[in-house]
Amino acid sequence: MPHENFIVALDIGATKVCLLIGECSEDKIKIIGKANYQSLGIKKGIVVDLEKTIYSIEACIEKAEKMADVAIDSAFISIGGPHIQSLNNKGLVAVSGAIREISQDDMDRVIETAKTSFPMPPNRKCLHVLPREYTIDEQGGIRDPLGMAGTRLGVELHIITGLSTSIQNLLKCVHSAGVSEEELVFSAYASSFAVLNEDEKELGVVLIDIGGGTTGVSIFTGGSIIFSTVLPLGGEHVSNDIAIGMRTPLEEAEKLKVNRGFAIAEEVDPNEQIEISTPGGDDVNLVHRKKLCQIIQCRMEEIFSMAKTVIQESGCIRNLSSGAVLTGGGSLLAGNQLLAEKILGLPVRLGKPGKDITGMSSDINSPIYSTAIGLLKYGMIRRQESTKQHLTSGWLEFMMSKLKKILSP
Secondary structure, X not given: OOHHHXXXXXXXXXXXXXXXXXXXXXXXXXXXXXXXXXXXXXXXXXXXXXXXXXXXXXXXXXXXXXXXXOOOOEEEEEEOOOOOEEEEEEEXXXXXXXXXXXXXXXXXXXXHHHHHOOOOOOOEEEEEEEXXXXXXXXXXXXXXXXXXEOOEEEEEEEEEEEEHHHHHHHHHHHHHXXXXXXXXXXXXXXXXXHHOOHHHHHHOEEEEEEOXXXXXXXXXXXXXXXXXXXXXXXXXXXXXXXXXXXXXXXXHHHHHHHHHOOOOHHHOOOOOEEEEEOOOOOOXXXXXXXXHHHHHHHHHHHXXXXXXXXXXXXXXXXXXXXXXXXXXXXXXXXXXXXXXXXXXXXXXXXXXXOOOEEOOHHHHOOHHHHHHHHHHHHHHHHHHHHHHXXXXXXXXXXXXHHHHHHHOO
């Protein structure tokens, strides 16, 4: 299979490494390979053990390659963790050319001006430079100014950065597993391509991506991302709390969370009892289910309260007409939507990523796969943009050569 016909998504999280292989045809993606493996060397989005992380990635690659019967040499790769930061910045340039028609060169220059007009700390690296909107002669709200007339072109950018050492360590693991990066993508931003629609992005929406070790928060309004951050809490912290509070092994705590947990304790029958294994695994205790749910609610309230705080600090909470969308594996906890609505004061829905995906879509139509599927969709868009730019460049070169021949003596 030609390399340009398929896209590989590698989602490296705190609890699992997920790899999807998608075959692209026009605007559709067919999943032809899928693999999951326990993430052994990642904590809160940070590599803490190189060898274990490499092993998890290699195991995923081997399984997916056998399923799809293709060799993987590059991938779109997710990155998260509390080290991710974002900011908004503006740039302004004079439009070049005698006819004052905005060219791609003008757009590139104004983006570079906005990107470089603030001092990037030496320990940070830019992941995304995303235009929010352009202005022409102080008239704003312009999405694509190419070909328009004007004298001064402005842009407002959303810039997402990561800690250089964390990026370097993650890439070292990926490269050691025999894969190069087509692009590193902030995980919550990738998820937005899978679970948000254009109307939501236009009217205003906050995406809360609850992973194993962290929770990504991204705000969209006017069709563009305007705020992004990562909270240092996720689904693993809920499981740890249960293990400690109920005095049970971590594996048993995870099962209790998934099978018997509920995020609002008041909604649970106070007389209902459940069986819980002791740490040694040789005995079983009977406890009230409400106690389990109280432990869960306490941690989930903390996560949603932290999310509300950063949303309020962004100044965008009044512009979220579409409310909030929960995704990621941690969003599947029963009662999460009700609790999130109560704390955030917004309508909340669960974001599932299976739309427009064929092949193994029934297996991956779950918030667990939002980032991986988002990476596939993001990768397809980037490939299409690259092809369009290549064709445009080729056409311009052809026309210039023709013009030279006509004008030459």
